[in-house]
Amino acid sequence: MISLETKLPGLHLKNPIMPASGCFGFGREFSELYDLNKLGAVVIKAATQDPRYGNQTPRVAETAAGMLNAIGLQNPGVETICTDELPFLSQFKTPVIANVAGSTIEEYASVAKRLDESGLIQALELNISCPNVKEGGIQFGKDPVLAAEVTAQVKRTVAVPVYVKLSPNTADIVQMAKAVEGAGADGLSMINTLTGMQIDLSSKKPLLANQTGGLSGPAIKPIAIRMIYEVRQHSGLPIIGMGGISTAEDVLEFLLAGANAVAVGTANIHDPFACVNIINRLPQLLEKYGFQNMEEAVGGGIRNEANISGS
Amino acid sequence: MMQTELTVLENNKIAEETVEMKLGINNANPATDIGNFTPGQFLHVKVGESDTALLRRPISIADIDGNGNITIIFKISGRGTDMLSKRTSGSRVNALLPCGTGYPVDNLKLDTALLVGGGIGVPPLYYLGKTLAGSGTRIISILGFQKAEHVFYKEKFAELGESIIVTDDGSYGEKGLVTDCLSKMDIDFDCFFSCGPTPMLRAVTNKLSGRPGYISVEQRMGCGIGACYACVVPVKGETGFKKICKDGPVFAANEVSL
Numbered sequence: 001m002i003s004l005e006t007k008l009p010g011l012h013l014k015n016p017i018m019p020a021s022g023c024f025g026f027g028r029e030f031s032e033l034y035d036l037n038k039l040g041a042v043v044i045k046a047a048t049q050d051p052r053y054g055n056q057t058p059r060v061a062e063t064a065a066g067m068l069n070a071i072g073l074q075n076p077g078v079e080t081i082c083t084d085e086l087p088f089l090s091q092f093k094t095p096v097i098a099n100v101a102g103s104t105i106e107e108y109a110s111v112a113k114r115l116d117e118s119g120l121i122q123a124l125e126l127n128i129s130c131p132n133v134k135e136g137g138i139q140f141g142k143d144p145v146l147a148a149e150v151t152a153q154v155k156r157t158v159a160v161p162v163y164v165k166l167s168p169n170t171a172d173i174v175q176m177a178k179a180v181e182g183a184g185a186d187g188l189s190m191i192n193t194l195t196g197m198q199i200d201l202s203s204k205k206p207l208l209a210n211q212t213g214g215l216s217g218p219a220i221k222p223i224a225i226r227m228i229y230e231v232r233q234h235s236g237l238p239i240i241g242m243g244g245i246s247t248a249e250d251v252l253e254f255l256l257a258g259a260n261a262v263a264v265g266t267a268n269i270h271d272p273f274a275c276v277n278i279i280n281r282l283p284q285l286l287e288k289y290g291f292q293n294m295e296e297a298v299g300g301g302i303r304n305e306a307n308i309s310g311s
Numbered sequence: 312m313m314q315t316e317l318t319v320l321e322n323n324k325i326a327e328e329t330v331e332m333k334l335g336i337n338n339a340n341p342a343t344d345i346g347n348f349t350p351g352q353f354l355h356v357k358v359g360e361s362d363t364a365l366l367r368r369p370i371s372i373a374d375i376d377g378n379g380n381i382t383i384i385f386k387i388s389g390r391g392t393d394m395l396s397k398r399t400s401g402s403r404v405n406a407l408l409p410c411g412t413g414y415p416v417d418n419l420k421l422d423t424a425l426l427v428g429g430g431i432g433v434p435p436l437y438y439l440g441k442t443l444a445g446s447g448t449r450i451i452s453i454l455g456f457q458k459a460e461h462v463f464y465k466e467k468f469a470e471l472g473e474s475i476i477v478t479d480d481g482s483y484g485e486k487g488l489v490t491d492c493l494s495k496m497d498i499d500f501d502c503f504f505s506c507g508p509t510p511m512l513r514a515v516t517n518k519l520s521g522r523p524g525y526i527s528v529e530q531r532m533g534c535g536i537g538a539c540y541a542c543v544v545p546v547k548g549e550t551g552f553k554k555i556c557k558d559g560p561v562f563a564a565n566e567v568s569l
Contacts, residue, residue, distance in 0.1 A: 028537075069533070246361045267361060271314075
């Protein structure tokens, strides 16, 4: 059987499949359904300096082939995460990637430092792309100069590798990728949700209490594929790809577009066993399409292969 | 909790846009698996695929019979419930179950329980009432519906005890709201249990404020297992939220802000 083992900066993964931040809490609920040792990694819900209570409800709405969410970064704050949540995850032989959000460069650096010092995480994912809170970092995700600054500052502060999570809500995703690469990012994760809105016909008002929300699910997959395909041709950084993955076929498509590993988000909400089902199925699927190993697939879909420097 | 494929045993239209579905659990041991289900818990039902109906629908348990078959009752209120309503006898329904925290029936020793239900909030009260009646509690129920065509389970509640039906337009039973009925009647009870639309729950808890009671809260839901933080309700008197799908849907009446 084809090995799914994947090596990324700071991460030695059994397989390239991990649940995406925000769709998996801190792993406790899913650990009651299956053994988290099966996962390539776990990406925890975003951590901020202080506890955040999140947005008012409704926080979710179904859309065609997807959903909108505006949770608002609800989390107990980095201190509680380090003392109560990460020790729970450390019982598993699965690397933990901590998602970090903030409203200032100092907050990002401070949260990242606390997580790094806990010794309980193997990598950071800088969330400069949450569309659902005013001060949730999206300003960093739209401005390449700010994105580079926050990346550089966090890199100076921590020892673990730093993956920067890019927002699709930007005019030029390649420019953003290059900016954070230049600032020392160890990897990219992409894409976060796209900002959307649904209006309720009965109340004649936006359905979500936050008015706008992040669109996720199969509906956004072609956008994610296109953005990864573009970035792969201009950046050698490893990419954790995400955006509407729900099947092993979707994973292969992301690998072909240039992703080195993938995160599964919204699919967990539809089917809590989505990650496990994909992991079980992926080796056969790679075989079916004639691949000898994972590396062959990564970036295999890009026409001009001369431009690919990462794998 | 488990994810399982249930088999549709019966699909009955019991009122306007209202479906009663009896579901059988395959390969489950009724004694151990179903025995732990409590009234107020729900099934998180996959009604379609991720490209047709991505979010599961939370539907409360309306009854469990002696063979371990589960009855759910739902209103066809959109595309997802419409898709579910078309599952005929023999077809499969994927569900997570049992979800959430139900009514604390094992810890309650009651002489009289008052059940106050509204519309599609009525079903979980039936399983609750049946369970409480089984342990000797006297049941009084006040059930509100929009109009006569929406009324269901009136005979079943009547079998449990005194039962009053209220309709908004007076087309069946008393005219008005369940809270009008609470005002008019002098009901002696130890504990009330309410489930229905949020405005009704707000009115009921205001009317019965200070009395011991439990309410079942509804909200648009995501994962149904407590991981996504979509369905939350503010905690009364402090900053913060409880998760409806995990800590609830049943809460003590004075525990959460509606």
